[in-house]
Amino acid sequence: MDVASQLARLQEPTGNKQQLIDSIVGGQIIKIEQTSRFYGEVLLQLPRHFATLFNGALGIGWLDHQIELLINPDRFINADLTVDQLDSILRQVALHLSFGHPLMYPRADTLNQLACDIVVDQYLGRQSANTLDQLNFQLGSDLAADMGSHYYLTQLRKLKPRGNRSAATVARQMIQAQTNQHDSHAGWQQFGDQERPLQQGKLRQLINLAWQQTPDKQRGTLPGNVVANLTAAAMAPKINNWRQLLKVGLGTTPFGRLESRARFNRRQAYRMELSGKVSDTVRRINLFIDNSGSMGDSEITDLLNEIGHFLSQESIEVTIYSFDSQVHFNARYLTSNAQQLHYQRIGGGGTSFQAIFHFLNQHRSKLIDTLTIIMTDGKGEKQLNDYGFKNVVWILTTSKRDFSLIEHYPGTAVSIDRQIN
Numbered sequence: 001m002d003v004a005s006q007l008a009r010l011q012e013p014t015g016n017k018q019q020l021i022d023s024i025v026g027g028q029i030i031k032i033e034q035t036s037r038f039y040g041e042v043l044l045q046l047p048r049h050f051a052t053l054f055n056g057a058l059g060i061g062w063l064d065h066q067i068e069l070l071i072n073p074d075r076f077i078n079a080d081l082t083v084d085q086l087d088s089i090l091r092q093v094a095l096h097l098s099f100g101h102p103l104m105y106p107r108a109d110t111l112n113q114l115a116c117d118i119v120v121d122q123y124l125g126r127q128s129a130n131t132l133d134q135l136n137f138q139l140g141s142d143l144a145a146d147m148g149s150h151y152y153l154t155q156l157r158k159l160k161p162r163g164n165r166s167a168a169t170v171a172r173q174m175i176q177a178q179t180n181q182h183d184s185h186a187g188w189q190q191f192g193d194q195e196r197p198l199q200q201g202k203l204r205q206l207i208n209l210a211w212q213q214t215p216d217k218q219r220g221t222l223p224g225n226v227v228a229n230l231t232a233a234a235m236a237p238k239i240n241n242w243r244q245l246l247k248v249g250l251g252t253t254p255f256g257r258l259e260s261r262a263r264f265n266r267r268q269a270y271r272m273e274l275s276g277k278v279s280d281t282v283r284r285i286n287l288f289i290d291n292s293g294s295m296g297d298s299e300i301t302d303l304l305n306e307i308g309h310f311l312s313q314e315s316i317e318v319t320i321y322s323f324d325s326q327v328h329f330n331a332r333y334l335t336s337n338a339q340q341l342h343y344q345r346i347g348g349g350g351t352s353f354q355a356i357f358h359f360l361n362q363h364r365s366k367l368i369d370t371l372t373i374i375m376t377d378g379k380g381e382k383q384l385n386d387y388g389f390k391n392v393v394w395i396l397t398t399s400k401r402d403f404s405l406i407e408h409y410p411g412t413a414v415s416i417d418r419q420i421n
Helices: 003-010 016-036 037-044 075-081 081-097 110-121 130-140 150-157 168-176 186-190 196-212 224-233 297-313 353-362
Strands: 048-050 058-063 066-071 259-260 275-278 285-290 318-323 331-334 371-375 391-396 413-417
Touching: 003 016, 003 081, 003 130, 003 150, 016 037, 016 048, 016 066, 016 081, 037 066, 037 081, 037 196, 058 081, 066 196, 081 186, 081 196, 081 318, 110 150, 110 168, 110 353, 168 186, 196 297, 285 297, 297 318, 297 371, 318 353
Parallel strands: 048 066, 285 318, 285 371, 371 391, 391 413
Antiparallel strands: 058 066, 259 275, 318 331
């Protein structure tokens, strides 16, 4: 049964409405994916959550630590949407996420909502509600086309009332009149500051994956500034060759030589008491991410994205730890998949590199043959005891000149302030 028939059936008094709505929305997303691959790929990644208290028929929300498509079944039925209206609303959802609007305006008022709707409406062609034209007509304004939400919000706040109608009044009336033509922004308030790094990471992950799945020939149909943002995000990572940088940890290239009783000494093979040498290759990687107070949320997100690039290049498992003044052992996790990265700050206290080496020493029997990667801004103590752990790569978000350990660190240090240097 096609989407139009299902929408008509939805108005009948019998049947499992929630199941039918899920089929309707899912079916329309598949249709969008077939004609507009990027929008479809964005929408396909959104879990659908039915929420009877959601103030709208359909919109974006943040639940269970992920971005979801919220649907109020009662409001969805009462909206009595056409196929074109549903198609337009779903595309708006994809565009709002592409522009990052829910994170930019989590406490959206009517002016914020109208500013965002003006932006996405201009990319919907015949499906557009012509919000900008209506606004200019009703307020006698002359707002420019093809601008960003910040421009429209700034201009709306500057507009003088026309008679007894302010911009806020007009915005509220337009939003109410276009209920069936726009997605609800009510769920945006769930995007708060508490989980901002996780939300930013999840959104970037979602959009980048959709972009990667979109064929080149369809990318040209997207809004220019969306393409620009996605192209910038998809640029080569600052660490261009993880294999070269971390060859010690890949298990294929010797980092050095270890003494071993399992091999004769090649120079004096007749002397059984002398140990030989075997390749010192590291089979596992332990990665420590600085979550101290000196690290900004964007820095932590950027580091996690670098790890994502690494995992997309190499088939290898890494154990990821967060640290500040201590190693947060209980928050560790093992992953080999960029999609499984936890974009969430753990801790926020001072920085102690020594805590990492205390931890390594405490678990020496398990960690002695592993590679340790420490990703940090380099702002810690000036001396430390490495307990003999030398297989260490320090990845700095600042210049090596600003590294607190200066020349007194074990292993190798590189800076990704701009490029490896």
